Amino acid sequence: MAANEKIEEGLELVPKFDKDGLITAVAQDAETGDVLMVAYMNAEALELTLRTGQAVYFSRSRKKLWRKGEESGHTQKVQQVLVDCDQDCLILKVKVDQGQCHVGYQSCFYRKVKLGTTDKLELTASKVYDPAEAYKKKS
């Protein structure tokens, strides 16, 4: 099997990390199918996620492991991990309680581009929790 074919057709996980050592991870609600957030993992975060069943990412801004929910309490229980054809992107099907976005929404994708425009947004959701309260109680 050629290298490319092995990656695309093989049954071995060989994640392709980028030059910063990261792979894109899409967290999708296992029940509703809604995409909740898109984040990044380094090899250690991926290993921890697979071993523990709790989503662990790598925070690019804080440059360290980010155990999802460590501050907000809003963890993600991983039910399935999918990988794409060239193995440079993952989907985590996760079970969540509520409020996966730090702004207070269930999903980070709470705005859509207004039809007929290229720069106007409109809300598609309402906040489900108060981030000021959630982050305060854990600090």
Place this chain on the structure above:
Amino acid sequence: MAANEKIEEGLELVPKFDKDGLITAVAQDAETGDVLMVAYMNAEALELTLRTGQAVYFSRSRKKLWRKGEESGHTQKVQQVLVDCDQDCLILKVKVDQGQCHVGYQSCFYRKVKLGTTDKLELTASKVYDPAEAYKKKS
């Protein structure tokens, strides 16, 4: 409104392109909710997508605009574009015919990590078209 608040709470699209001028775009089937692929857009690709309603990406390997379906015929009709809290990721809700992955599957995510392992994959789908035929007929 502080800069951060404007990005997170504002109703103006101010996409945050990375140092290579790209933004991550998740294509999600508008009907089934399945994530079909994850790709990248530069400013021109995003503008074209919003103006035409057909998904246009930027191919990192070919370093040029990639009008999805230009070779395979498998286009994506964009029904909605969502943006995340920090505006560095988009979701395209798309209407598709079939075979969105160049390997022959409906989605690029046709394998999952086998439960209880950290490196074994198993198939979750069957091929829906023959890529050799699809790409031949357009070249």
